[in-house]
Amino acid sequence: MRVSLKDVAAHAGVSIKTVSNVVNNYQHVTPAMRERVQRSIDALGYQPNLAARHLRKGRTGIIALALPELGNPYFAELTASVIDAASQHDYIVLLDHTGGSRDQELLVSQGFRARVIDGLILSPIELRTEDLRDRDQDVPLVLLGERDYDLPYDHIAIDNVAAARDAVRHLVALGRREVAFIGARRDRSEPAQLRVRGWREELTAAGLPADEGLVAAVDGWGHADGARAMRHILDSGRRPDAVFAYNDPMAIGAMRVLHERGLRVPEDIAVVGFDDVIEGRFGAVTLTSVSPDKAAIGRLAVESVLARLGNDAPEPRRIWADYQLVERESTLGRPGAA
Amino acid sequence: MRVSLKDVAAHAGVSIKTVSNVVNNYQHVTPAMRERVQRSIDALGYQPNLAARHLRKGRTGIIALALPELGNPYFAELTASVIDAASQHDYIVLLDHTGGSRDQELLVSQGFRARVIDGLILSPIELRTEDLRDRDQDVPLVLLGERDYDLPYDHIAIDNVAAARDAVRHLVALGRREVAFIGARRDRSEPAQLRVRGWREELTAAGLPADEGLVAAVDGWGHADGARAMRHILDSGRRPDAVFAYNDPMAIGAMRVLHERGLRVPEDIAVVGFDDVIEGRFGAVTLTSVSPDKAAIGRLAVESVLARLGNDAPEPRRIWADYQLVERESTLGRPGAA
DNA sequence: CTGAAAGCGCTTACAG
DNA sequence: CTGAAAGCGCTTACAG
Incomplete structure (x- = not known):
């Protein structure tokens, strides 16, 4: 059986809440209590169940990156930079590839492929403006690559x-x-x-x-x-x-x-x-x-998508990255x- | 607000269970009932909450693929084949990269990086035999690349x-x-x-x-x-x-x-x-x-890891892929x- | 500073 | 064939 918070609480002789406090590093826990709980956590080998945490918090800690093609080394290098940027924020990256087809890009943008995600970074090739007009999704979307239209999404691009x-x-x-x-x-x-x-x-x-x-x-x-x-x-x-x-x-x-x-x-x-x-x-x-500047593009994409998770999301905008x-x-x- | 099963049930005037039956395509639902529920689903734009489903079922529908390097096109091509194979089984792929460092490979193998996963495909470069001996994890692990030792994990490789x-x-x-x-x-x-x-x-x-x-x-x-x-x-x-x-x-x-x-x-x-x-x-x-044969390697890796999710998991074995x-x-x- | 309880949105026996 | 209820493992107000 998997070890739950409850098991740890029983083992340590405290309430679930206290264990949760320790796990989440809340303040206002006496050092003695913290240590006692930590000992039980170690003893039982407790690992938090992320599915439960996510259900409760409404966040999954995952962002999806949807690319046209992995074979092109440009996208491989970009992916590496997105993964690095995401891990800085304790996020992990789900990878999807669209083959650059408009249909697949549509499915991804509508959330029909990866669905356990907090946000989506999409690098479309064939997607049209009108395809995104009636996107009916609350998952934040950030576009990679220059778009020549006005849509309520950030897009990161070079000129x-x-x-x-x-x-x-x-x-x-x-x-x-x-x-x-x-x-x-x-x-x-x-x-x-x-x-x-x-x-x-x-x-x-x-x-x-x-x-x-x-x-x-x-x-x-x-x-x-x-x-x-x-x-x-x-x-x-x-x-x-x-x-x-x-x-x-x-x-x-x-x-x-x-x-x-x-x-x-x-x-x-x-x-x-x-x-x-x-x-x-x-x-x-x-x-x-x-x-x-691939590193900048990856970083800006991750930061943009995460910025939209809060309540005070900034206005969508076009963000320029450098090139030479x-x-x-x-x-x-x-x-x-x- | 997000639309839940309950909302759909209320809208359709049936119980939650019935909606769930329809969503999951269970048999023994009269066609009339199915249609009535489906109409409410469409009307409300209901999408199942995967975190909840996962919490309940204990599965996430995600496998992780941990690679040493994305820049090497071999791994990019392999990733594409893993994603394709996974999607055949309705699985999505979380990508991690270790930089080929033993420390990172260890962390990944112990489950300290990607943690919402049903299984892990790891392509280690520097990991040693002893590093995996005391792996204390119930998440199934499949190794990519030939291993010259006896460990209780499948490894897929060419000779x-x-x-x-x-x-x-x-x-x-x-x-x-x-x-x-x-x-x-x-x-x-x-x-x-x-x-x-x-x-x-x-x-x-x-x-x-x-x-x-x-x-x-x-x-x-x-x-x-x-x-x-x-x-x-x-x-x-x-x-x-x-x-x-x-x-x-x-x-x-x-x-x-x-x-x-x-x-x-x-x-x-x-x-x-x-x-x-x-x-x-x-x-x-x-x-x-x-x-x-990269396509075969990706396919075999996904099939191996998914085969370990059931109760009657096969004996760990070395699986050879073709090359020329x-x-x-x-x-x-x-x-x-x- | 800690505890008891509700609830996130599902699925799954269990009734009927 | 459908419904009412419990429970997956957390977090979060709310008490105390």
């Missing part, structure tokens, strides 16, 4: 348009004139749209054509999709002198294709990715990439190399 | 020694004679020891010296550690003609160093990794790797290339 512009500006500054974009979507994924917009705005600002023939759409978000998109562009007879990819896995997939075709990076084609995943730092050609463009060999070339 | 031997045999069959091993440990990590053992056994079986001067120890498990180990070997004046790495990130880190030093893979040095992560398929040189050696450019060279 995608500005970051994309920085990436393109870097390429233009290096003398590149035909910059392709890999990773547009046929569906209306917001993050992809924002990065395409940054690409377009910056080219236009530089007086260069934003050639839609150099925008390659993809179906997934991985290496293989980037490779396919790169092949598509080259097979169409185009030969851009730079590629800006939606994320690092796609950029790396594209670089593999360039390698197979005998094109040199960056001499023939410069490449910039997004997310700055570890893998980009160890290829034969290291990858220039937009590097979001990390320049590496895929645009600068190999230092010291010919 | 590390055999897999390492396959990798080395492949290299030897290609004519390589000086095979380095990257990723030994100063501490006594079991998985690393098993793979070193496979390396040693196979070389010996092939009549080649298992030269301990070609074994490089590391402190971490990532790209940078592999790079450091590779540099260490080369700087010591050794020039092996093959490298077998503990895992893919280390292999890729090592390849980066070989590239920097102007050594060609596989012409000068062939490389084999372990885990077959996606990243290995898209480098400038694709990576030959031992590929464990996937041969790519890092040993075979580029098909069609000079």
Whole structure:
């Protein structure tokens, strides 16, 4: 049998309340009493039953993190930072993955998947504004990634348009004139749209054509999709002198294709990715990439969701995280190399 | 206010028990009654309180998965497969990460981190046999990764020694004679020891010296550690003609160093990794790797832990998952290339 | 500073 | 086939 508060109380010869006081570290317990109770707790090996505590308090101590894809190392790194931030507040993290499908994202946002949670951090890819309008849930929701609409939820993001512009500006500054974009979507994924917009705005600002023939759409978000998109562009007879990819896995997939075709990076084609995943730092050609402050994003997400648990929850707002463009060999070339 | 069973019962004009029967899909409820109750459930938007249900039933519907590192894509892919398998059984997954430290692994195994769980899947790196001997917990534990000892827990693993031997045999069959091993440990990590053992056994079986001067120890498990180990070997004046790495990130880190030093893979040095992560398929040189059946491992882990929840739990046992050696450019060279 | 009691929202024998 | 009641193990006002 499991040891309960009652057992400890009987063993120590005190009331349940007193044991509870000791367990919860309430003040106003005499040291002598505290020690006597603690001895019984140790003797019986008592561990509190969290289900009971949660039922009583209405809190579970769990927040859910719902991600589109665990395979993408960006999300793995983000998850680590969320877990760390949560544990600072004695919270644990339930992980769910949506596969980036709108249906699954909807289910998660409505609370139909993880249900024993105090709060939810959701990183949607395909979810639309209207999908969240009639969310009928009292569980606090915090969105990861930039949203371009007004909804009563916090969203933590870096400025995608500005970051994309920085990436393109870097390429233009290096003398590149035909910059392709890999990773547009046929569906209306917001993050992809924002990065395409940054690409377009910056080219236009530089007086260069934003050639839609150099925008390659993809179906997934991985290496293989980037490779396919790169092949598509080259097979169409185009030969851009730079590629800006939606994320690092796609950029790396594209670089593999360039390698197979005998094109040199960056001499023939410069490449910039997004997310700055570890893998980009160890290829034969290291990858220039937009590097979001993942630790900050994880921390801000946890703090935002926990802040909504109280009664005096702040107004929902957009919270910007930092980013920087990390320049590496895929645009600068190999230092010291010919 | 939250809608409870009682509210639904009042609304429908029936007893709580009847509502519960409907919610839980018990038989022996007349269709008419079922519909009437369902209408009230819909009208009020009732959602069961899981904390209460769990308190009553003694189950939480949550299993914890504790991993050393999320950054390693192998674990990310494994996590996805555990989540999928769990959701098949209506279970959700709590994620914890230990950083691969023995202390954290101990805390997790003793139930001091995630505590609202029905079962625990733990992938230890540094945990010792004796650490688990006096585990005083009724929460079922299943270990991931091969263990070389007898403990009353299931462990799911591929045969590390055999897999390492396959990798080395492949290299030897290609004519390589000086095979380095990257990723030994100063501490006594079991998985690393098993793979070193496979390396040693196979070389010996092939009549080649298992030269301990070609074994490089590391402190971490990532790209940078592999790079450091590779540099260490080369700087010591050794020039092996093959490298077998503990895992893919280390292999890729090592390849980066070989590239920097102007050594060609596989012409000068062939490389084999372990885990077959996606990243290995898209480098400038694709990576030959031992590929464990991750989907099977996730599924077996979930099934094992859930099987222990009942009263007639099976005997603890070692469960083998499949693997295969996937041969790519890092040993075979580029098909069609000079 | 400590105790007795109510109640969180369910499920489960037990009646009927 | 449905209802009334007990109880899972806590915490929290409320007394004293």
